[in-house]
Amino acid sequence: MTDPAPAIELQGISKSFGPVQANKDISLRVMPGTIHGIIGENGAGKSTLMSILYGFYAADKGDIWIKGEKRQIPDSQAAIKAGIGMVFQHFKLVQNFTVLENVILGAEDGGLLRPSLAKARGVLKSLAEEYELSVDPDMQVQHLSVGHQQRVEILKALYRQADILILDEPTGVLTPAEADHLFRILDNLRAEGKTIILITHKLREIMEITDTVSVMRRGEMTATVKTAQTTPEELAELMVGRKVLLRVDKAPAQPKGAALEVRDLRHVDTSGVERLRGVSFDLHAGEVLGIAGVAGNGQSELLEVLGGYADATGSVTLNGSALPLSGAGCDGMARRAAGIGHVPEDRQSEGLIMPYSAWENSVFGYHRDPMWQSGLLMKNAAIREDAAGKMERFDVRPPNPDLAAKNFSGGNQQKIVLAREIERNPDVLLIGQPTRGVDIGAIEFIHQQIVRLRDAGKAILLVSVELDEIFALSDRIGVMFDGRLMGIRDAAAADQRELGLLMAGVGEDEGQDPMAAAEAAERERERREATHG
Amino acid sequence: MDYATLLQVLDSTMRLATPLLLACLAGLFSERAGVIDIGLEGKMLIAAFFSAAIAAATGSVWLGLLAGLVSSTLLSFVHGLASITFRGNQLISGVAINFLAAGLTVLIAQDWFGQGGRTPSLIGSGRWENITLPLAETLRPVPVLGPLYADLISGHSLLVYVGLVMVPVTWWVLFRTRFGLRLRAVGEAPEAVDTAGVSVTGLRYAAVGICGLLCGLAGSYLATGLQAGFVKDMTAGRGYIALAALIFAKWRPWSALGACLLFGLLQAVALRYQNIDLGGITIPVQVMDALPYILTVVILAGFVGKAIPPRAGGEPYVKER
């Protein structure tokens, strides 16, 4: 008996965005009627690969076979014709359309809507019964819960008679209960012979639902294994990689009193989602506290709140005096004046004004300091001279203060930001993703600077999605998951694999089951949403 | 005010509201598809000129209309080229188009007719005739309704009725056809249209084309229906009032009719009365002139019902990051 042709076969797919190679020579076989997981850290290239498969981006190189036929997929139309449906991480729905209208968009029968809508209503009804995919067809999408919006996306694909369904991080925005429901739907789809590709970074989901799993790391496909023949531990290793640990020479920390006391910090974003759900910790002078976690679990919001440009409730005390968390006196400049420096996660959209020269950027956020003013004017010459010194001390290349920030490499951009924030000698330094998009040489230098600042008795809060980096620099490590801090460990006693599991939302913490607690909170949120909506 | 005067004011309202309505529906198509258009004024103006010029030259109002439609649509595609193909600034493109029309019309008018930027006055078949609806004269003696029918409903030129019919047609196209569904989708979430395998560019060009045609109707009516010939800058800000009406109507066809009738009424009143005496308080005519704009600002400020424009308006669609 011969195997059936793979539903999807990719050979040698490569794709670059400018200098960043998102996919390197990727090959993949997905068998029909299975759920195939693709797992990897953020930025591993999973979404890019699937976007290529859906005709959203064009691959630079490589071939695609669908059900044994070689196919060109230049646009989404071609992908739909080939029977591929995609549920993007960020839904592609028209918010003020009804469910029915969204479902038929682009797949109408004839020029008039009425027959299409009537047909879709019938199809939706039977799909709803078949796959537990019920959703009110006349509701506007903007009034649906996230889980229901996702069902609309799945319905869209099924309505187009897709038999290959790609789901990109489908549970990232779902409550556990919604996620469970989604998995039942996927089970039903598989039972009907559909092929499903599930992209995720959550090990639990992979173990629970997939038949086969492929691991991606840094744009490459590193392994494909049968799910039944592997363990979460093995996958965690494959995913994070047994990289040579970054070694940073550092003496044991000499922590002193708490510089920053954070209590019950809560933050609700503009769409009404609570992104921080009661975060509390002490940050001591002379230590690096690393915050690990998968991106999107509240770390960015934590930095924004502490940095003064996102409102919050709770309390933050800096060296004994309380900081305002909203309203007047709560902005980036006030925080800097109080002694909190901040190297933001995204230097290109926050830390730097890209068209500004290096010297202009060297005072960004400090530009109102009296030391840079003479009367009405800024002391541009003095700033420029000072910037040249900073660039020399931080080994920025080329050391040309007149060059615009956008013309420096990532590492040198980061050094400009670091120099600005560190040389002001802050009591507390917030650092987000210090080495994202930074070359190896600069990584080492940046790490040394962080340790040097710690040894000078400063308190450092380090947020990174790179577990290696967290281990290399931190004296204590906390993991954030879903807006909460899942307990803090001593770095010396912490185990990388265990933290990896914690980040993925698996594991226990000091006798208390965080998953259970998180789930209880989720249910609480769901209940509240239900009563509000 | 007696009944006859009231009818006269309302009759004049109908006439004045028609170019606003056609231009407003033009803007509605464009902006519903995510292409902001502040060049309605220019497109109306160029259509007004070419309709009048060709009508004057050929003596045919229909050929004039055709010329108006073609010129306005061409200008519309310039806007499309800038905003869709070259992903330029839609606002600046609209401004440029208004000036282009303002300049070109006078330039060509002077060259063709040598009358200081105007066309000769249109006579006879160069103008739209007023259509007398059936039984208008027979029914006139009927009290109240008779004059209403004979003076207000009957006796307008074809394009007035076309304008009125365009309201349900626009509604029907937008909300009852596949094209309308896609058009609205592309103004709200072009990425949804793109991932559904439909061309964002094609839809937007179609919308811009329709916008050009409707502006052409508006301009034609101005020069060959409302007035008898083209004079320099004859749109006199009507394109902007139409834009205001569009916002006022929150981008909805039936509300657009209401807004344009309201603004048309304000113009009609301003035209008829210099100052209005309301029991001791005199409202100067300039208040009538300014009222459409003031009302629009109030609506925009969101104090009285927020006007939420199509979500993707003004943003060129870029697929890759």
Add this chain to the structure above:
Amino acid sequence: MDKLPPWADAVLVPLISLLLAAALSALVILGIGENPVEAFRLMVEGALLRSAGWGYTLYYATNFIFTGLAVSVAFHARLFNIGGEGQATLGGLGVAIVCLYLPWPHWTLAMLGASVAAALFGAAWAFIPAYLQAKRGSHIVITTIMFNFIAAALLNYLLVNVMKPAGQQDPATDIFPAATHLPTFQDMFATEANPLFRGAPGNVTFFLAIAACVAIWALIWRTRLGYEIRALGHSESAARYAGISPVKTIVVAMLISGGLAGLMGVNTAMGEAERLVMNATEGAGFIGIAVALMGRNHPVGVFLAAILFGFLYQGGAELALWTNIPRELIVVIQALVILFTGALDNAVRMPLARVFAMRRKPAE
């Protein structure tokens, strides 16, 4: 995408846009049966070869410098202030009130007072759109357009019903007192032997405009406010990170922009007409858009572009006088400049970038 070197972006793109606009305009002139070369010669002769021509050119340029600076300051904060026309109208009103109703001993003081009033009135007219944009997200382009029309209606009302002297027909104020007469170029530079700038409206306000260029240059590139305006214009997220208030910065930038547009009133009402008339702005508020785009939002560029447009305006008037080409030719040129530098700039930039990329490759 291929990138252009900064100098090409600053010089080559506007220059090519201008050439494209000029070429198309030449075609238009050919189309109406005139000779473009002859037309250009007439324009140069009328606008640049006689001192009176310069007097007009610089008079127009003064208006365009103010409105061009107004548009460019707003552009730096990534705001499109299309309301220069209305703000300039209000500026003229401020000038008229100050000149008519306050006693001035000398023109210098009168000019100072009128300038302050013009700037305040213009700024006030920009405030509401600015506030609505910053606080409520109302689109500033639409609100400033609306405010142009409201300004026109307001001025119309005031001139017809309030400020027009009894018995006068045309809607305009009384002539300003003699003490508020601003020295024209003729007053300043003409001698018995050499009657320069005769009858031209160019006046001392031109120097105020130059001062405004210098002041705006200093503001944008030398003060912390300018630093913040530009930062906000480049990246609102970065501005928030740094602690720059978007609301405050938007409002302040628009107040400055409106004030600059208002200052134009000093030139038109006080320097030229010596009274306030209807539609004194003559579309200069809109030309400011072309001037700012052409001048790449830099005061030096704005100054040069304003002179260019002043030349076009005066030259256009000469053309209208001697040929069958109406003044509206200038409006066409202006439209083409706006189109190519502001909206179709990618159509100029993309091929240019390809040329540069091709030239670079062999060198590597």
